[in-house]
Amino acid sequence: MxxxxxxxxxxxxxxxxxxxxxxxxxxxxxxxxxxxxxxxxxxxxxxxxxxxxxxxxxxxxxxxxxxxxxxxxxxxxxxxxxTRPPVATFGCFSYVMQDARLVRIHFQNAEPSTVSPLSIERLPVRLAELRSLFDHIGRNQQEATRIAGTSWLYNLRAYQRCFPDGYVSSAKIAESRFRHMPLWGQFLDRNGFxxxxxxxxxxxxxxxxxxxxxxxxCFPLQALAVEASIEQFYCFYGIERDRWMSAL
Ligand SMILES: CC(C)(COP(=O)(O)OP(=O)(O)OC[C@H]1O[C@@H](n2cnc3c(N)ncnc32)[C@H](O)[C@@H]1OP(=O)(O)O)[C@@H](O)C(=O)NCCC(=O)NCCS
Structure with a gap:
């Protein structure tokens, strides 16, 4: 962008x-x-x-x-x-491996300019993207146990509703993010203005x-750091781990 x-x-x-x-x-x-x-x-x-x-x-x-x-x-x-390319991207969401166990989730608007990616109308699409993303993690990152994210977006109900409660409620203020988009992104709309x-x-x-x-x-919203076990995500998106574990 x-x-x-x-x-x-x-x-x-x-x-x-x-x-x-x-x-x-x-x-x-x-x-x-x-x-x-x-x-x-x-x-x-x-x-x-x-x-x-x-x-x-x-x-x-x-x-x-x-x-x-x-x-x-x-x-x-x-x-x-x-920027380090993500391991995989599904619509607005992507992930990188911080290490073999820790997966980091990222968000970037991938909708046309007239569509609000976090609107309630687009929630089913966002959830489907996250389901695909976690399916990909389950199949390809067998050692992954934890999911983490850092962003101002975790302050927004419209973003929180895409994730399990335990992940959202783990939020802690991420200090000193002045060099990073997880703080500055709050001043942007979906088209980069x-x-x-x-x-x-x-x-x-x-x-x-x-x-x-x-x-x-001085910033209206702080960058929040969140983290939770991967099991909470499989449960939230209705992914049956056993299904593809037995296929391996
Ligand atoms: C996230 C992003 C797409 C939202 O932009 P947008 O689609 O133009 O936003 P909208 O005006 O449609 O708002 C969507 C919702 O978010 C809320 N919102 C958006 N920006 C906000 C802000 N800075 N402060 C408070 N609320 C905000 C809106 O109130 C709305 O909530 P609602 O549906 O409950 O009313 C845009 O800010 C963006 O692309 N930011 C840069 C990328 C970024 O920060 N990525 C994260 C890096 S870690």
């Missing part, structure tokens, strides 16, 4: 607020408090010495408008996304902040 310029502008605004409150350099604030390094397709090492990051950071010094510079840089980098009302409230809150002991408190 190509994200809008406003999404980058918003994150730069947040980094500038961090600079004003802490005196850190803008380059460091952009590295530590925005999703920009990942969006440039540079992976997750957050290496300030990375050649591509250096090229971007050096350009900041001479840029007349750092928002324009950043977005032009992003558009050139868009094809270079090095910013949600104007929520952004205006965020900017207003940021302008009034005098003390940035806890920058996360």
């Amino acid at each position: 190509r994200y809008s310029k406003e999404f980058f502008d918003l994150q730069i605004r947040f980094a500038q607020a961090i600079v004003a409150l802490t005196g850190t350099r803008i380059e460091q604030a952009l590295l530590d408090y925005t999703n920009i390094y990942i969006r440039f397709g540079l992976g997750r090492a957050f290496d300030r010495g990375h050649a591509t990051w250096r090229c971007y950071a050096d350009g900041l010094i001479h840029a007349v408008d750092i928002c324009d510079w950043t977005y032009r840089f992003y558009l050139k980098r868009i094809e270079a996304d090095q 910013v949600r104007t009302g929520i952004v205006e409230d965020f900017i207003r809150g940021l302008s009034n902040t005098k003390n940035i002991q806890d920058p996360a408190s």
Whole structure:
């Protein structure tokens, strides 16, 4: 998905607020408090010495408008996304193996622009995707015992209803997610544009902040980390484990 310029502008605004409150350099604030390094397709090492990051950071010094510079840089980098590909994708959901036992679930809109993927009308489709995903895990990841996720989405009833209660109720605030989509994704609509009302409230809150002991408190929703046993998912989606265990 190509994200809008406003999404980058918003994150730069947040980094500038961090600079004003802490005196850190803008380059460091952009590295530590925005999703920009990942969006440039540079992976997750957050290496300030990375050649591509250096090229971007050096350009900041001479840029007349750092928002324009950043977005032009992003558009050139868009094809270079090095995000680890998922093991399998079913509609809006995908999974990666964190290790042999732990499966990590991800969400990304795959519906046409006019369709709200989390609407009640699309719930049966989402549940069918998750059933297929867990069927795939059951057949292909025999050592998997735990399922985990981290996202602002776990605050939403519309997302929670896709998952078993025990998984949703395990939610704990995931600290320091400033570099990641599980926090910043809350400002986006399904087409990659910013949600104007929520952004205006965020900017207003940021302008009034005098003390940035806890920058996360400026965000309307926190990223939540959830985890539960895989058995709860087989039960919730009506997957009979024995059926394909005996076929192995
Ligand atoms: C998730 C996503 C598709 C929702 O966007 P959308 O389809 O345009 O959202 P809608 O306006 O149709 O809202 C769907 C529901 O979510 C709620 N919602 C969506 N964004 C919200 C937000 N930022 N804060 C509170 N509620 C929100 C809506 O109120 C609605 O709930 P309801 O059906 O109970 O009324 C969109 O935010 C997105 O693609 N985000 C980026 C991807 C992302 O964050 N992935 C997770 C990475 S871990």
